[in-house]
Amino acid sequence: xxxxxxxxxxxxxxxxxxxxxxxxxxxxxxxxxxxxxxxxxxxxxxxxxxxxxxxxxxxxxxxxxxxxxxxxxxxxxxxxxxxxxxxxxxxxxxxxxxxxxxxxxxxxxxxxxxxxxxxxxxxxxxxxxxxxxxxxxxxxxxxxxxxxxxxxxxxxxxxxxxxxxxxxxxxxxxxxxxxxxxxxxxxxxxxxxxxxxxxxxxxxxxxxxxxxxxxxxxxxxxxxxxxxxxxxxxxxxxxxxxxxxxxxxxxxxxxxxxxxxxxxxxxxxxxxxxxxxxxxxxxxxxxxxxxxxxxxxxxxxxxxxxxxxxxxxxxxxxxxxxxxxxxxxxxxxxxxxxxxxxxxxxxxxxxxxxxxxxxxxxxxxxxxxxxxxxxxxxxxxxxxxxxxxxxxxxxxxxxxxxxxxxxxxxxxxxxxxxxxxxxxxxxxxxxxxxxxxxxxxxxxxxxxxxxxxxxxxxxxxxxxxxxxxxxxxxxxxxxxxxxxxxxxxxxxxxxxxxxxxxxxxxxxxxxxxxxxxxxxxxxxxxxxxxxxxxxxxxxxxxxxxxxxxxxxxxx
Numbered sequence: 001x002x003x004x005x006x007x008x009x010x011x012x013x014x015x016x017x018x019x020x021x022x023x024x025x026x027x028x029x030x031x032x033x034x035x036x037x038x039x040x041x042x043x044x045x046x047x048x049x050x051x052x053x054x055x056x057x058x059x060x061x062x063x064x065x066x067x068x069x070x071x072x073x074x075x076x077x078x079x080x081x082x083x084x085x086x087x088x089x090x091x092x093x094x095x096x097x098x099x100x101x102x103x104x105x106x107x108x109x110x111x112x113x114x115x116x117x118x119x120x121x122x123x124x125x126x127x128x129x130x131x132x133x134x135x136x137x138x139x140x141x142x143x144x145x146x147x148x149x150x151x152x153x154x155x156x157x158x159x160x161x162x163x164x165x166x167x168x169x170x171x172x173x174x175x176x177x178x179x180x181x182x183x184x185x186x187x188x189x190x191x192x193x194x195x196x197x198x199x200x201x202x203x204x205x206x207x208x209x210x211x212x213x214x215x216x217x218x219x220x221x222x223x224x225x226x227x228x229x230x231x232x233x234x235x236x237x238x239x240x241x242x243x244x245x246x247x248x249x250x251x252x253x254x255x256x257x258x259x260x261x262x263x264x265x266x267x268x269x270x271x272x273x274x275x276x277x278x279x280x281x282x283x284x285x286x287x288x289x290x291x292x293x294x295x296x297x298x299x300x301x302x303x304x305x306x307x308x309x310x311x312x313x314x315x316x317x318x319x320x321x322x323x324x325x326x327x328x329x330x331x332x333x334x335x336x337x338x339x340x341x342x343x344x345x346x347x348x349x350x351x352x353x354x355x356x357x358x359x360x361x362x363x364x365x366x367x368x369x370x371x372x373x374x375x376x377x378x379x380x381x382x383x384x385x386x387x388x389x390x391x392x393x394x395x396x397x398x399x400x401x402x403x404x405x406x407x408x409x410x411x412x413x414x415x416x417x418x419x420x421x422x423x424x425x426x427x428x429x430x431x432x433x434x435x436x437x438x439x440x441x442x443x444x445x446x447x448x449x450x451x452x453x454x455x456x457x458x459x460x461x462x463x464x465x466x467x468x469x470x471x472x473x474x475x476x477x478x479x480x481x482x483x484x485x486x487x488x489x490x491x492x493x494x495x496x497x498x499x500x501x502x503x504x505x506x507x508x509x510x511x512x513x514x515x516x517x518x519x520x521x522x523x524x525x526x527x528x529x530x531x532x533x534x535x536x537x538x539x540x541x542x543x544x545x546x547x548x549x550x551x552x553x554x555x
Contacts, residue, residue, distance in 0.1 A: 005038040007108070007172060008052060010229050011059060014236050017051050049131055056107040057129035060171075060222050064129045067093055067103050069138035082143035084119055088112040090127075091138045099124035105132035108171050108222070174215060175226040179257070179272070181212075183250050185483075188274055190257075192227070194220050194267030206442045206487050207315070224261075224268050231259035238268055245342075246272070258342070275344050284324050287317075288443075288491030290534060293526075296496055297436065301325045301403075306433035307396045309383075311408040317440045317492055318405040319344060322379055325403060326350060329377065337373060339366040340381040355381070363388045371395055380404040386422035393423060396431035410528065411437040411497030412516040415507055429499075429507040437495040439528055439549040441541045442487035448479035449539070458543055465533045474539040491540055493532040493549070497525055 012018045018041065026040040041047050050064075057064035072093060079095040080102070090102035090112065100123060104112060107129050116125045178201060182190045187203035194200075199220040202209045215223060225235045231244025246257040256275040261268050284294055300308050308325075310318045323345060330336055330349050338347075341355035341363070351373070353366050363380060364387040370378065371391070383389045383404045392402045408417050414435035418428050451472040458473065459466040476486020497520050499507070506516055521527075526534075532546030 005036045007226065007229070008038060008056060011055055011225070011235070012047060012052065014234065015055055017047050017055065022046050053105070053107070053129050053131065059225060060107040061218055061220075062107055062127055062129050065103075067091070067130045067134050067138055069141040072138065072142060077142045080120075084116070085139060085143060088116060089132075089135065090116070091135055091142060093128065099126060101126040101128060103128050103130040103135055103138075105130060105135050171219060171222045171226055174219070175223050175230070178215075178223075179246075179248065180250055182272075183253075183255065183274060183276075186489075190270075190272040190274070192224065192270040192272075194224075194264060194269065196266055199223070205483070206485070206490050207440055208442070208485075210483070220267055224270060227259065227270055227272070228261060228268075231257070233259070233261060238263055256344070258344075284328060287321060287324060288535070288540065289494065290531070293494055293496055293531070296498070297494075298328070300434045300496075300498075301329055301401075303401055303433055305396055305399050305401055307392055307402045307404070307431045308433055309404055309406050309414050309435040311406045311411060311414050311435055311437045312439060313407060313409075315440070316438055317490070318438065319381075321436075321438060321492070322403055322405065323347065326377075326379060334376045335374065336377045336379070337370045337375040338379040338381070339363055339370065340379075351375075364391055367391045367395070371400070375400065377401045378403070382406070383418075383421075389418055389421055389423045390427065393427040393431040396433075397427075402431075406435075408435075408437065410513075410517070411435040411495045411525075412520055413513045414497070415516055416513045419510070425508050425510060429504040432499050432507075434499060435497045437497070437528060438492045439532075440490045441493055441532060441535070441545040441549055442485075443489045443491045443541055444474055444539065445476045445479060445482035445486055445488040447481045447488075448477040448486065449474050450477045461543055461547065462533050462536065465530070465537055473536065473543070475542055486542075487545075491535070493528050493535060493546065495526065495528045495531065498523065 009018065009023055013020060013023060022041065023037060026044070026046070027037045029040055030037065038052070042049060042052065054064045072091070076092050076095045079100050080090075080092045085091055088104075089106070090104045092100055093103050094101040100120070102116070102125065104127055107127075113125050113127055117123065178190060178192070182203050185203055185205055187205050189204035191202040191204070191209065192199075193202070197217065198214050199217045200214055201212045203212060228235045228242070228244070231246045233242040233244045240263070242261045244259040244261070246259060248255050248257065253276070258273040258275065260271045284298065289297065310321050312318055326336060326338070326347060330347070332349075335351070336349070337351040337353065339353045339355065343352045343354045346352070351370075353370060355361060355363060355366060363382070363384060367378070367380060367388060368391060378392075378395060378400055380388065380392055380402065381404070383392060383406055392404060396402050406414050406417050408414050412435070415428060415432065418432070419425060452475055453471065454462075454466075454473045476482060478484040478486045482488040497516075500523065503516060503519055506519060529546065529550040532541070532550055535541050536543050536546055
């Protein structure tokens with residue numbers, strides 16, 4: 001009946017025309033080789049053709065109507081040659097100088113409409129949905145005596161050579177193509193955004209959004225519904241935000257997509273975050289540490305106890321850094337347990353706990369329970385409240401090494417944040433070993449990296465580091481490998497705040513972050529901007545990138 005019955009069955013079930021039990025029974029009673037579950041359900045009267053086509057038409061923003069060949073004038077028939085009508089399974093129903101409306105039986109065959117626009121030299125083609133029996137009857141009557149017209153179809157013009165063949169619905173292929181293209185382009189996020197007059201698609205590549213070719217606006221609801229079905233959301237619910245998950249294998253690589261749907265003025269905005277499990281293979285050297293910072297951080301993560309925090313805004317790579325830490329210290333003689341919301345990557349040899357607030361398993365409840373499992377090392381996805389923070393600090397004081405994240409702008413502010421959410425100063429002073437702030441900067445593409453002589457402005461921005469750099473700096477010229485952006489991949493810039501005896505006393509005395517920062521600078525802490533400038537001097541990234549991500553760091 002349609003080009004993808006599985007998709008239709010999910011729509012009909014969501015809208016209450018069928019029950020899961022009916023679908024299951026029908027799927028077991030298929031007898032003919034070419035018979036589908038939907039055929040069985042329609043033949044048995046469980047659902048009518050009007051319900052099936054009406055649901056699909058509504059889903060694709062089309063009108064469902066019955067047609068009668070006697071009501072279609074011969075003038076309208078002249079607007080569409082018979083061989084073209086038969087090739088695409090459509091009949092004309094309304095026409096004027098600028099547009100033509102055709103009836104088709106498969107609303108998911110949108111490629112037929114696009115092909116007709118080519119055949120009719122760009123004329124506006126609209127569609128309505130009608131039963132296939134009525135279309136066949138109208139076609140037989142309207143074109144009974146017409147000789148083939150001398151018109152090239154889209155296939156004959158060579159415009160469909162790259163199309164995917166098979167029984168998959170075009171909308172299913174298009175939704176899948178949006179995902180697979182993003183993966184090939186190494187995107188971290190897919191943003192599907194309904195605008196007033198366009199259906200915008202953007203990929204986040206190396207931290208920046210790039211606009212892609214937009215699918216037709218009329219397919220907006222169909223594509224969104226397909227993605228919601230793939231991520232096991234309720235497609236009938238469009239008023240509230242929803243979260244889902246898609247597990248997919250592309251070129252032998254297992255990937256997870258975290259899907260978020262939010263209602264907006266012009267439809268539901270979808271964001272898919274691509275979680276590539278190959279990132280688990282990243283070690284500390286691949287994160288972008290300079291040699292001395294890497295040695296410092298390696299010493300911190302090998303401490304027997306205490307709290308080590310990674311701070312920064314959303315999207316700054318905190319989770320990747322924590323997983324790199326766990327991979328470094330994951331040994332058979334250590335027991336590691338994580339509490340995450342959600343568990344983003346499955347790691348071999350580590351006990352990972354998924355937060356489930358619906359059953360009362362939040363961070364604090366999970367943390368209390370896992371401490372009874374006698375772990376050596378605990379990773380908490382994020383410290384969000386005083387209770388979780390208190391338990392983490394107390395765990396550190398009882399001999400556990402605890403890793404977690406906070407949302408702060410710099411490393412010393414982690415202390416202020418902990419005190420603000422209600423942790424007692426003596427707990428912070430006693431348990432906190434270090435906090436590391438980080439940002440991600442785009443790395444200069446190695447293939448098109450070129451040298452240039454820094455300007456006076458560049459040297460002024462570099463500050464005292466300018467005295468130590470060579471006479472040349474690097475920039476990306478742009479090539480096919482980096483999409484003409486001059487950048488390929490991302491690296492971290494870091495600010496490591498270590499807690500010594502003096503800082504412990506300052507914390508106990510409620511010293512402000514500025515005082516803690518001053519003391520840390522006296523101990524040799526490099527700020528985010530200083531670390532970034534060193535990486536500019538080394539040719540890892542560009543001056544503009546460091547300035548972009550450290551806008552508020554003037555020290």
